[in-house]
Amino acid sequence: MSPAAVATHAERTATTSLERSPFEPRALKNLLLTAGVWLAALLAAVPLVSVLYMLVVRGGARLSTSLFVELPPAGFEMGGGFGNAIVGTLVMVGLGGLISIPVGVLAAVFLAELGPESRLSQVTRFATKTLTGMPSILTGVFAYAVVVLTTGTYSAPAGGVALAVLMLPTVVLTAESAIRVVPKITRDAAYGMGCTRSQVIWKVLLPTAMPGILTGVMLAVARAAGETAPLLFTALFSSFWLFDGGVPRLWQPTASLAVLIYNFAGMPFENQIELAWAASLVLVIMVLIINVLSRWIGQRRG
Amino acid sequence: MKTLELRSEVTAASVSAPPSSWDYLADRSFRAMAQAGVWIILLLLGFILWSIGGKAWIGMRDYGIGFLVSTTWDVGRQQFGILPHIWGTLYSSLLALAVGGFFGVAMAIFLTQDFLPPRLAQVFRTIVELLAAIPSVVYGLWGLFFVVPAMRPAAAWLFERFGFIPFFGTTLSGPGMAPASLVLAIMVLPTVAAVSQDALRLVPYKVKEAAYGMGTTRWEAILKVMLPAASTGIFGALVLGFGRALGETMALAMLIGNSNQISLSLFSPANTLAALLALNFPEAGPREVQVLMYAALVLLAITLVVNMIGEAIMTLSSRRRVK
Numbered sequence: 074m075s076p077a078a079v080a081t082h083a084e085r086t087a088t089t090s091l092e093r094s095p096f097e098p099r100a101l102k103n104l105l106l107t108a109g110v111w112l113a114a115l116l117a118a119v120p121l122v123s124v125l126y127m128l129v130v131r132g133g134a135r136l137s138t139s140l141f142v143e144l145p146p147a148g149f150e151m152g153g154g155f156g157n158a159i160v161g162t163l164v165m166v167g168l169g170g171l172i173s174i175p176v177g178v179l180a181a182v183f184l185a186e187l188g189p190e191s192r193l194s195q196v197t198r199f200a201t202k203t204l205t206g207m208p209s210i211l212t213g214v215f216a217y218a219v220v221v222l223t224t225g226t227y228s229a230p231a232g233g234v235a236l237a238v239l240m241l242p243t244v245v246l247t248a249e250s251a252i253r254v255v256p257k258i259t260r261d262a263a264y265g266m267g268c269t270r271s272q273v274i275w276k277v278l279l280p281t282a283m284p285g286i287l288t289g290v291m292l293a294v295a296r297a298a299g300e301t302a303p304l305l306f307t308a309l310f311s312s313f314w315l316f317d318g319g320v321p322r323l324w325q326p327t328a329s330l331a332v333l334i335y336n337f338a339g340m341p342f343e344n345q346i347e348l349a350w351a352a353s354l355v356l357v358i359m360v361l362i363i364n365v366l367s368r369w370i371g372q373r374r375g
Numbered sequence: 376m377k378t379l380e381l382r383s384e385v386t387a388a389s390v391s392a393p394p395s396s397w398d399y400l401a402d403r404s405f406r407a408m409a410q411a412g413v414w415i416i417l418l419l420l421g422f423i424l425w426s427i428g429g430k431a432w433i434g435m436r437d438y439g440i441g442f443l444v445s446t447t448w449d450v451g452r453q454q455f456g457i458l459p460h461i462w463g464t465l466y467s468s469l470l471a472l473a474v475g476g477f478f479g480v481a482m483a484i485f486l487t488q489d490f491l492p493p494r495l496a497q498v499f500r501t502i503v504e505l506l507a508a509i510p511s512v513v514y515g516l517w518g519l520f521f522v523v524p525a526m527r528p529a530a531a532w533l534f535e536r537f538g539f540i541p542f543f544g545t546t547l548s549g550p551g552m553a554p555a556s557l558v559l560a561i562m563v564l565p566t567v568a569a570v571s572q573d574a575l576r577l578v579p580y581k582v583k584e585a586a587y588g589m590g591t592t593r594w595e596a597i598l599k600v601m602l603p604a605a606s607t608g609i610f611g612a613l614v615l616g617f618g619r620a621l622g623e624t625m626a627l628a629m630l631i632g633n634s635n636q637i638s639l640s641l642f643s644p645a646n647t648l649a650a651l652l653a654l655n656f657p658e659a660g661p662r663e664v665q666v667l668m669y670a671a672l673v674l675l676a677i678t679l680v681v682n683m684i685g686e687a688i689m690t691l692s693s694r695r696r697v698k
Contacts, residue, residue, distance in 0.1 A: 208622020299510025
């Protein structure tokens with residue numbers, strides 16, 4: 074091959090392969106798939122936009138202060154609100170947190186620091202993941218079998234127990250990973266100064282891991298606040314206030330926002346359906362605020 | 376004099392002194408408490424199995440295996456069977472997984488394979504997280520008042536033109552399998568997207584660069600290199616999403632129509648195990664409670680098996696990567 078022929082050959086290859094030819098089969102396939110994945114991503118965003126739009130339009134129309142201070146209406150009654158359901162949701166999520174957070178954080182301390190590789194920890198991690206995957210309605214069945222059948226009444230504590238079982242795995246798993254990411258140097262420095270293991274945990278690990286632990290706790294709270302299935306037949310529903318003259322009457326059926334939405338959505342009355350939309354809006358705003366707060370705390374850590 | 380003062384100060388600051396007996400006591404008791412926390416979780420899982428199993432025992436004794444294959448649920452005649460519910464649970468979850476899994480994996484590819492500038496990617500990531508944050512009862516309400524009415528004309532058209540295909544064998548008269556599965560798919564999507572994203576991110580960057588270096592287009596690299604490399608993790612994501620769909624309750628209880636029949640049609644009403652529990656528990660008599668506990672145990676067994684398989688696949692995929 075003469076030098077001239079090599080040059081022309083190289084020139085030809087350069088001009089054909091370095092130019093963009095969008096309709097060549099390989100490039101076309103690439104382009105179509107890219108368009109397809111864009112379409113899929115935009116389609117996946119449609120439900121969110123639609124849900125939020127309906128919430129604002131149908132729920133927002135009914136939004137007023139009376140919603141927060143009045144009791145749910147009966148059959149053909151007009152007006153009304155869901156003040157007692159908001160109180161009920163807060164009380165039951167609070168009870169769930171009171172039970173699950175201390176147990177969860179203690180267990181996470183053991184899993185992350187005291188015996189991370191022990192047999193006990195490995196079994197517990199597996200058990201926790203199993204609990205994460207357990208359908209939420211089954212935590213309700215559990216609380217029904219253990220609390221409702223024992224005490225003989227639907228009640229706020231029964232709902233709280235069901236929510237606690239639901240929150241526990243989230244708290245444990247996030248707290249464990251938050252404690253684990255504390256740098257080893259920090260730990261070693263504390264041990265080097267002669268701290269006992271508990272002192273290291275209380276004075277170094279927990280304060281350092283606190284943002285991560287809080288993020289997990291708030292995610293668990295947000296999830297629990299929106300859960301309906303565990304409350305359906307543990308707390309049931311009520312059209313009365315949980316507090317009677319400032320005295321809590323816990324051992325009786327208790328209202329919650331989620332169960333109110335479910336009950337009212339199925340009613341043939343326009344007033345109740347409007348209230349279900351307004352309650353959904355309030356619930357979603359509550360859940361989103363907790364979510365945003367948890368993300369904010371998580372970001373400050375990084 | 377001065378050194379003496381200093382020494383007393385140092386002793387007062389507890390750090391350099393050996394731990395006092397109180398410190399030892401606090402240390403011991405705190406460690407015992409942490410261990411107790413771990414035991415509480417294990418006992419709780421055992422207690423859950425025991426309490427549901429114990430209450431289900433009488434139902435199991437009286438109805439046996441026939442409970443799983445019988446199709447009637449009649450409280451008046453004391454006849455109970457959950458075959459339609461098992462069918463409905465599996466069918467709706469599979470449909471939801473087909474739709475939600477496809478969009479979930481597409482979303483994961485979209486977010487991890489450099490299609491977007493970081494800020495726009497963050498927007499889509501937030502959308503997926505918000506989809507997961509909305510409570511299922513709100514999806515149920517939205518389904519009732521938006522998805523069902525929107526779907527009805529399309530369902531009627533499909534039934535008229537393609538009624539001979541079993542999937543379109545009935546009209547959509549209200550709630551039914553199709554709207555329920557569609558809403559379920561939306562709830563499965565975030566799980567699949569999140570876990571698949573992790574799987575795709577764990578593929579070393581060099582692998583993709585090697586593919587690009589050999590002259591592949593972006594999609595050739597994704598389809599022939601990235602997806603096969605992350606396939607175990609993505610499969611695990613699909614199994615976990617399936618597990619999530621099996622146990623989902625509220626949206627289905629509101630949208631599936633609660634009719635105990637076995638039908639391939641997408642537009643006929645059906646029922647699921649979780650919806651059965653949600654609807655019948657609040658007003659159940661003592662006899663029905665025993666039977667419902669049996670149904671709860673069946674649901675627990677199905678979800679536990681599916682989730683354990685999912686977790687095992689995830690462990691396998693991360694272990695293989697270490698090598």
